[in-house]
Amino acid sequence: xxxxxxxxxxxxxxxxxxxxxxxxxxxxxxxxxxxxxxxxxxxxxxxxxxxxxxxxxxxxxxxxxxxxxxxxxxxxxxxxxxxxxxxxxxxxxxxxxxxxxxxxxxxxxxxxxxxxxxxxxxxxxxxxxxxxxxxxxxxxxxxxxxxxxxxxxxxxxxxxxxxxxxxxxxxxxxxxxxxxxxxxxxxxxxxxxxxxxxxxxxxxxxxxxxxxxxxxxxxxxxxxxxxxxxxxxxxxxxxxxxxxxxxxxxxxxxxxxxxxxxxxxxxxxxxxxxxxxxxxxxxxxxxxxxxxxxxxxxxxxxxxxxxxxxxxxxxxxxxxxxxxxxxxxxxxxxxxxxxxxxxxxxxxxxxxxxxxxxxxxxxxx
Numbered sequence: 001x002x003x004x005x006x007x008x009x010x011x012x013x014x015x016x017x018x019x020x021x022x023x024x025x026x027x028x029x030x031x032x033x034x035x036x037x038x039x040x041x042x043x044x045x046x047x048x049x050x051x052x053x054x055x056x057x058x059x060x061x062x063x064x065x066x067x068x069x070x071x072x073x074x075x076x077x078x079x080x081x082x083x084x085x086x087x088x089x090x091x092x093x094x095x096x097x098x099x100x101x102x103x104x105x106x107x108x109x110x111x112x113x114x115x116x117x118x119x120x121x122x123x124x125x126x127x128x129x130x131x132x133x134x135x136x137x138x139x140x141x142x143x144x145x146x147x148x149x150x151x152x153x154x155x156x157x158x159x160x161x162x163x164x165x166x167x168x169x170x171x172x173x174x175x176x177x178x179x180x181x182x183x184x185x186x187x188x189x190x191x192x193x194x195x196x197x198x199x200x201x202x203x204x205x206x207x208x209x210x211x212x213x214x215x216x217x218x219x220x221x222x223x224x225x226x227x228x229x230x231x232x233x234x235x236x237x238x239x240x241x242x243x244x245x246x247x248x249x250x251x252x253x254x255x256x257x258x259x260x261x262x263x264x265x266x267x268x269x270x271x272x273x274x275x276x277x278x279x280x281x282x283x284x285x286x287x288x289x290x291x292x293x294x295x296x297x298x299x300x301x302x303x304x305x306x307x308x309x310x311x312x313x314x315x316x317x318x319x320x321x322x323x324x325x326x327x328x329x330x331x332x333x334x335x336x337x338x339x340x341x342x343x344x345x346x347x348x349x350x351x352x353x354x355x356x357x358x359x360x361x362x363x364x365x
Contacts, residue, residue, distance in 0.1 A: 027268050034265070041113040044105040054320060058097070068095050070326035071319045078310050082303070086175055087238040094128045097121040100316040103139070114142035116160070116312050130175075132168035138242055139163070140308050143254040144261065145247070147291065154275055156261065157291065160305040161246035163187060167239060175237035177215070179300040182208045183243035186298060197294050205298045212236065236300065244304025247293050 017025070058067050069092045072083065083091070099119045105111040117139045124134035144158040166184040167176075174181070186201040196202055216236075267274045301307075315322065 030265065030268070037113060040102075041105055041111070042109045044102050044113055045107055045109050055099075057320075064096070067323055068098050068319075071315065071322045074322040074326045075315055076310075079307065079315055082241070082307055083238045084175075090130050090175070090239070094122045094130060095120065096123060098316070100312045102312075104141075112142050114160070116140045116308055118308070118311065129170060130173045131170055136165055136167065136242060138165050140246075140305075141251070141254075143247070143249040143251070144257040145249045145253055146257045146260055155291065156257075157247060157249070159246060160308055161249055162244055162304065162308075164245060165242040167242060176240045176243070176300070177212050177236070178208055179205075179212055179236060179240055180243045183245070183298070183300050187245075202298060205300075209298070209300060240301040241304055241307055244301040244308075245295050245299060246305060248295050 058064055072079075072088070072091055072095075075083070097119075098121070101117040101119070102113045102115065103117040104115040105113050117137065120136045120138075122128055122131075122134055122136070124132075128134075140160040140162045142158065143161050144156065147155045147157065149155060164180065164183045164187050167174075167180055169175075182201070182205040186196075186199065186205050189199050189201040190196055264274050
């Protein structure tokens with residue numbers, strides 16, 4: 001026997017989107033995505049001359065010296081949270097310039113616009129006490145993979161993949177605590193062939209990740225909350241970003257998957273039935289297992305795709321805005337540091353005409 005309320009609950013069905021509407025919504029969402037990608041593709045050659053003009057301004061000696069550190073210092077939270085105080089110290093002392101290119105798009109606006117190339121230029125020699133590299137180039141390729149589960153369900157994965165980039169750290173300066181070197185060692189070993197998971201470099205990297213995570217957990221327990229430095233959601237230095245790899249999807253697999261997806265989409269536009277439309281909405285227990293990739297356990301910067309997209313779509317695109325904001329923020333901080341006597345003295349100086357060379361202050365209400 002059961003209570004009336006409980007029996008009623010047992011017979012209540014959660015509301016669901018009607019099946020026909022569900023299909024139409026999914027197809028329309030795909031059309032929106034394709035339209036947005038096309039819009040991004042066509043914008044690349046249009047914006048190129050504007051970025052060139054901007055670079056001319058950045059190249060001015062009085063601007064170039066602190067342009068990018070001011071931009072990074074004003075970065076939005078989704079970027080700033082990945083930059084630890086130690087990372088900020090390196091960027092502030094050594095970063096000279098940064099560029100972002102959608103390098104797979106040609107001058108006519110053809111190609112994959114979601115692929116990204118980041119070029120970081122740094123001071124060299126004694127002016128950079130952290131590492132030997134005067135330039136670091138990190139390329140991200142947008143790839144697609146169509147997977148069929150053991151139950152025959154069609155799954156599509158797409159996202160950014162990349163090769164790790166080695167940083168030649170100077171003695172005792174490695175902010176990644178050996179993670180980046182281990183990731184690059186594995187990548188170099190893979191080029192010689194063999195099962196990745198059986199390579200000693202794979203075992204060494206997985207072990208290194210576990211050691212660094214355990215070390216960071218121990219440090220967190222030893223530190224007082226008030227004195228604790230902000231923790232990156234990636235769990236490590238911003239410079240581990242150069243070790244991000246993503247899913248193991250080759251250019252050949254991506255090309256075949258794109259061809260299959262384009263053919264499927266063409267059928268949708270014609271109103272034809274396509275594979276996947278009749279798939280059950282029930283969650284399959286084996287989906288996560290089917291999507292599993294052996295690079296997951298060897299990933300040193302899991303949030304690499306998210307950070308790359310934020311850097312390209314936000315920080316790079318609106319760099320001039322963040323540069324200007326950094327001065328406004330500085331002015332606000334300066335005013336907060338002044339006491340009332342200093343403010344009154346500034347007002348008296350302004351009234352006597354001695355302060356004419358400074359920008360006028362806003363009228364008080």
